[in-house]
Amino acid sequence: MKKEEIERKQEDLWPEEKSLIEAKISRRKFISRAILAAGGMAIAPYATLAAEAIDAPALPFEKFVEIETSINGRQMKMKLDPRTSLLNLLREQLSLTGTKLGCNQGACGACTVFIGKERINSCLTLAAQIDGQEVTTIEGIGSEEDFHPMQAAFIEHDGFQCGYCTSGQIMSAIKVVENNRAGSDDEIQEWMSGNICRCGAYKGIVAAIKTVRDGNYDKSLLKKM
Amino acid sequence: MYPFQYTKAKEASEATATASRQENSKFLAGGTNLVDLIRRDVVHPDYLIDVSHLDFKTIKAYNGGLRLGAMASNSETAANKELKEAYPIVSQAILLGASAQLRNKASNGGNMLQKTRCPYFMSPPFPCNKREPGSGCSAINGENRLLSILGTSEKCIASYPSDMATALTAMDAVIQTRLSDGSERSIPVVDFHLLPEDTPWKETVLKEGELITAIDLPEESKEFAENSYYLKIRDRHSFAFALVSVAAALVMESGKITKARLVLGSVAPKPWRNREAEEMLLGQAPSENLFMEVAEKALEGAKGFGENDFKIPLAKKGIVRALRIASKSEA
Numbered sequence: 418m419k420k421e422e423i424e425r426k427q428e429d430l431w432p433e434e435k436s437l438i439e440a441k442i443s444r445r446k447f448i449s450r451a452i453l454a455a456g457g458m459a460i461a462p463y464a465t466l467a468a469e470a471i472d473a474p475a476l477p478f479e480k481f482v483e484i485e486t487s488i489n490g491r492q493m494k495m496k497l498d499p500r501t502s503l504l505n506l507l508r509e510q511l512s513l514t515g516t517k518l519g520c521n522q523g524a525c526g527a528c529t530v531f532i533g534k535e536r537i538n539s540c541l542t543l544a545a546q547i548d549g550q551e552v553t554t555i556e557g558i559g560s561e562e563d564f565h566p567m568q569a570a571f572i573e574h575d576g577f578q579c580g581y582c583t584s585g586q587i588m589s590a591i592k593v594v595e596n597n598r599a600g601s602d603d604e605i606q607e608w609m610s611g612n613i614c615r616c617g618a619y620k621g622i623v624a625a626i627k628t629v630r631d632g633n634y635d636k637s638l639l640k641k642m
Numbered sequence: 643m644y645p646f647q648y649t650k651a652k653e654a655s656e657a658t659a660t661a662s663r664q665e666n667s668k669f670l671a672g673g674t675n676l677v678d679l680i681r682r683d684v685v686h687p688d689y690l691i692d693v694s695h696l697d698f699k700t701i702k703a704y705n706g707g708l709r710l711g712a713m714a715s716n717s718e719t720a721a722n723k724e725l726k727e728a729y730p731i732v733s734q735a736i737l738l739g740a741s742a743q744l745r746n747k748a749s750n751g752g753n754m755l756q757k758t759r760c761p762y763f764m765s766p767p768f769p770c771n772k773r774e775p776g777s778g779c780s781a782i783n784g785e786n787r788l789l790s791i792l793g794t795s796e797k798c799i800a801s802y803p804s805d806m807a808t809a810l811t812a813m814d815a816v817i818q819t820r821l822s823d824g825s826e827r828s829i830p831v832v833d834f835h836l837l838p839e840d841t842p843w844k845e846t847v848l849k850e851g852e853l854i855t856a857i858d859l860p861e862e863s864k865e866f867a868e869n870s871y872y873l874k875i876r877d878r879h880s881f882a883f884a885l886v887s888v889a890a891a892l893v894m895e896s897g898k899i900t901k902a903r904l905v906l907g908s909v910a911p912k913p914w915r916n917r918e919a920e921e922m923l924l925g926q927a928p929s930e931n932l933f934m935e936v937a938e939k940a941l942e943g944a945k946g947f948g949e950n951d952f953k954i955p956l957a958k959k960g961i962v963r964a965l966r967i968a969s970k971s972e973a
Contacts, residue, residue: 474645476647480645480647500646521681522681526741535715536742536746537743537746541674541747543648546670589743593742606879606880607879610742610879611742
């Protein structure tokens with residue numbers, strides 16, 4: 418096939434366009450699913466179809482996966498479409514929208530959360546895989562009333578501009594300090610390389626990380642500003 | 643996203659039995675590659691068998707060498723003290739791959755099964771023999787900057803991107819598997835991946851339902867610890883796939899090279915080991931000329947496809963540099 422032909426074909430059929438078209442057709446077919454309860458626990462609604470699953474056929478409810486997990490210290494039991502990513506579960510089902518959807522392919526780090534003690538990309542994690550695990554999101558590490566030192570340091574050093582990548586940056590930054598990977602600017606850059614900032618706030622991010630590493634963050638910021 | 647069923651295997655025997663029973667099933671470990679490919683509509687498994695929690699997570703001494711559990715994370719493996727001491731090149735290679743988040747999730751077994759980063763393989767509207775047998779190869783006359791210069795066929799020029807597997811090949815590592823009939827087998831990493839030839843969709847020697855359980859590093863390869871180096875050349879300093887990588891491992895005695903391993907990554911459909919090039923190093927003292935001759939030999943038969951022509955001289959220079967650093971010479 419000639420290159421021009423391939424390009425025309427590509428024009429006709431970008432995957433994004435394809436899924437948009439299919440989504441429009443199939444979205445109407447979907448209805449929200451039953452909400453079931455589990456005794457003695459805080460109940461999250463059973464996840465309906467993952468937002469990203471709308472461009473494909475539905476899976477029968479009996480094929481859904483039941484999981485028990487802890488998210489920001491809250492025990493939950495739910496049944497979900499196995500296609501649901503952890504990111505989608507957090508944002509679309511649990512309204513924990515602090516974790517951001519960026520590239521959805523593990524390249525940008527906006528979706529970084531902790532499973533147990535490790536930071537991971539929630540976009541490439543199937544929610545089914547957090548069964549029995551403890552998940553921590555940006556909402557679980559601090560709040561406007563009580564900042565985490567890293568949040569305070571990001572404010573102090575302008576570690577962001579638009580703010581979209583910031584929750585992922587902060588989650589990674591916390592681990593970089595915790596795991597002693599903040600010895601030098603070079604080391605910080607290497608261990609933060611899984612988090613992209615398109616505003617280019619890298620200078621402020623590195624400064625914020627060093628501030629927390631050295632315990633020099635502005636403690637007054639830990640209370641509501 | 644294509645609908646699939648998910649099941650969490652309780653043990654290895656259940657995983658392999660389910661895999662051989664369920665048509666079009668796949669094992670799921672870290673998922674950092676597989677979930678992405680399902681989302682892109684590149685692979686469509688009907689059944690995912692989660693093996694990530696199975697009891698293959700430890701890294702332990704074995705037969706005088708080291709056994710890396712297939713389900714241990716890349717992060718944990720790279721940080722392992724014994725690995726860093728005895729096989730530092732493996733730790734180096736892992737840490738030069740992906741990002742910290744991905745390494746936390748990615749498993750050792752899964753790393754061996756990384757798919758090519760060929761842009762056409764990743765984009766379903768385009769013909770690709772690896773994805774759709776018989777549909778043609780868009781890369782040969784297309785955007786092939788990242789793709790192979792060695793081991794290609796008329797059907798496929800995809801490159802295999804794993805840094806870890808490239809270093810493991812230099813260490814003569816052996817993959818351990820379990821089959822659905824309960825038997826086990828050992829496959830040297832160097833024999834694990836297949837060349838595309840006429841069947842680019844066949845990528846490894848794994849059989850239906852065969853599960854990787856461990857990767858063994860042999861005791862003999864500890865000899866290379868002092869004089870080994872993993873060079874990764876990429877478009878940016880961190881978090882990028884290699885354009886060319888070189889695993890160079892030597893044993894030096896009285897200024898002469900007595901053993902040598904030279905494996906190239908990201909230039910072929912598999913980690914590319916050239917034994918003739920290695921043999922040229924034996925009994926020799928390190929020198930710029932020697933390394934240049936070795937580099938010529940290692941790239942013998944290399945063929946570019948336009949955009950990736952630069953990889954041939956780049957690989958040669960990479961070999962010289964990696965050997966210079968590994969031999970700790972001024973050459």
